[in-house]
Amino acid sequence: MQTISISELQQNLSLYLEKVKGGDEIIIEDNSEVIARILPFDENDGERLLVEQGFMTLPKKELTEDFWGTDAPEVSQEKIVEIIRAERDEY
Numbered sequence: 001m002q003t004i005s006i007s008e009l010q011q012n013l014s015l016y017l018e019k020v021k022g023g024d025e026i027i028i029e030d031n032s033e034v035i036a037r038i039l040p041f042d043e044n045d046g047e048r049l050l051v052e053q054g055f056m057t058l059p060k061k062e063l064t065e066d067f068w069g070t071d072a073p074e075v076s077q078e079k080i081v082e083i084i085r086a087e088r089d090e091y
Contacts, residue, residue, distance in 0.1 A: 003027040003034075 028036040050056035
């Protein structure tokens with residue numbers, strides 16, 4: 001992790017972006033006050049946050065190829081609404 005000023009970032013933006021691509025974290029300061037952080041992009045960050053916050057769970061195993069050829073079950077809209085309401089305790 002490296003801490004730099006706004007002017008340093010402006011003068012050497014390409015250099016710092018290369019460092020971030022390499023995995024480094026850059027902290028930006030304005031008059032000794034931290035104002036921003038530049039991190040490498042991770043496509044799994046959004047997923048990880050959802051898991052950490054309890055909004056999502058990751059699959060226990062990969063889907064098999066035959067899964068995609070399986071017909072979806074026919075469920076009435078009323079049944080779907082009933083299940084959703086039960087999940088939300090809206091009865």
